[in-house]
Amino acid sequence: MRRLIPDPVFVLSPPRSGSTLLRSVLDSHSRIHAPHELHLTLLAVEERSWAAGEHSDRYASIALGEIGLTLAEAEHLLWDRVLHHELTRSGKQLIVNKTTDNVLNWRRIAECWPGARYLFLFRNPAHIADSLARAWAHRPDIDTVARTKMFVTAMDAARAALPGHDIRYEDLTARPETTVRALCEFLGVPWEPDMLEYGRFDHGTYVRGIGDWSDTIRSGVIQPPRPAPVAVSEELRSACAAWGYPEQATR
Template sequence: MPMSNGTRTDMRRVARGIRRRLSRLAEPPVPRTAHRLVPDPVFLISSVRSGSTLLRVLLNSHPEIRAPHEMHLRTLTVDLTKPYTEKAMTELQLDRRELEHLLWDRVLHRELVRSGKKVIVDKTPGNAGVWERLHEGWPGARYLFLLRHPASMVSSLINNRPDRDLDATVREVRGYVEAVEAARAALPGLTVRYEELTERPERTTQEICAFLGVAWTPAMLEYRRGDHGPFVPFIGDWSDNIKSGAIQKARPLPAPADVPAPLRDIARAWDYPC
């Protein structure tokens, strides 16, 4: 019995679908790193009130390093507003996560090109909570881990806003430092201590430059001479200390008896007295 035109059409459609699937299987997978305009950005993994803005402006004072204010890339999202939008992206083998990686990468690349420099550093403290996502999106990324005595972070937060609840602040800091420690345990990188950065800034910045593969310059220690953008809330420190343009000595380490109990284990793990 001869086939109807409709049956032939259906068979041709099925055959085309099979050929498409076979052609995709035959194609070698495209490494996600091939899509990155910035294959090896530097992510500074730190807590809030750990001295990250100071480290940022010292790095940004280097002629080859761009370290802008906090960019909060993790909150920059992609919205596939229609079912056919998701269908179209699926045909391109792009899911929402990878689309967001492409968007974040484009922001990093734009800022790097605009600066005319070679290395870009993102210092957003919130990156500590998404380090796995950053590693997924940038297998070639480099990491700086900035430590500070956890109790000093608590004191700094409360000094900045005396109305803060102490227990809530301790819980906030513990959440950050646990994330930083998890990242340190899983990722290669260079650990920097805020106390050493303020006590011996020349030696510490030399170590960072060696890690990043750039030549050290004393200009890094004169950050008051550069344009680092505004010092305002939500995108970095805005205290008088950072606005002074000078590296301020770290406050003395807290006495062991003054370290809140929930922070003692991580303080010991970071070799701080407690």
């Protein structure tokens, strides 16, 4: 089905992997719009009854079926329209959507946009779990190691099925120019040095719920990563090794 945005770019990453930094750098490009988290897959089309107390009718599904749509396909139209609205509002040519839950919903995204491209953003899983624990220190009920493993599993499945470009958070922060130059080449846009000075541009408000809200991202300066934790959970050692962090796999 025709899309208003036929080839959007999606960042797939676990939380606390530097995706807000990446989107801020990309949004600093004159041709790229990378907005805050849009949570597209949380926008749903709901079928309601025609009148109170009537629970058996499916009039909306019947009507959609007559025009060749399912409820899921109607949701896809909604998501596409939101992206188109945002890109049009920006006045730019290419949209990059960064939302943490994208990687958990990659199958629906790929179904909606067969022509989409993907940026796979990796970070040391031990560091992800440590950062999650600090960010959610007020929520002791959240198992940050289990959450990290869930996203690692989803990332592996998405990367095995979808075309894309790999980026490591550690490279983005330690070698930003080399990393972003390669990213621009993948996206088919010219390299712009000002991208690395993302604090010079307006990227909207950094608030909880639509991206990173820390003082680090608010600084407007790419900063080196924290050292990875000395102690690594046994449950994350295999993920560290598989993602190219062997030094963490033995700690």
